[in-house]
Amino acid sequence: MRQPLVRRLAFIILSIISVSCKPSFNSDEWKKDESVRHEQADDLIESEILLGKTYKEIFEILGDCDLDSRLHDTVNNEGSFSIQYILGVCNVIDFERLVIKFEKGRAIEAFKNCD
Numbered sequence: 001m002r003q004p005l006v007r008r009l010a011f012i013i014l015s016i017i018s019v020s021c022k023p024s025f026n027s028d029e030w031k032k033d034e035s036v037r038h039e040q041a042d043d044l045i046e047s048e049i050l051l052g053k054t055y056k057e058i059f060e061i062l063g064d065c066d067l068d069s070r071l072h073d074t075v076n077n078e079g080s081f082s083i084q085y086i087l088g089v090c091n092v093i094d095f096e097r098l099v100i101k102f103e104k105g106r107a108i109e110a111f112k113n114c115d
Helices: 002-021 027-032 034-047 055-062
Strands: 081-089 095-103 106-113
Touching (some): 034 081, 034 095, 055 081
Antiparallel strands (some): 081 095, 095 106
């Protein structure tokens, strides 16, 4: 009877430690130190904090983007476009990026991409 209780407590403690060790998003760090972006992007995606925000609101949170599709005339009739932030190298020739898609002026999706 004591063995299952010890295992449960160990599981709970390890779960708490793993959750508390996960880096959370910090706007100031994101803007100052590009090396933290890869891990912080996970928090941005999982928390869905960017969804529903305008371009201006996201700019205030993340700062200048690395690629804005509007600059390359790829805005469609619904006002859809995307912006991207470089997170780091994902293979020999490509960069991993945080992609944020907009529709009707609001962010509808955020994900990592490497292609």
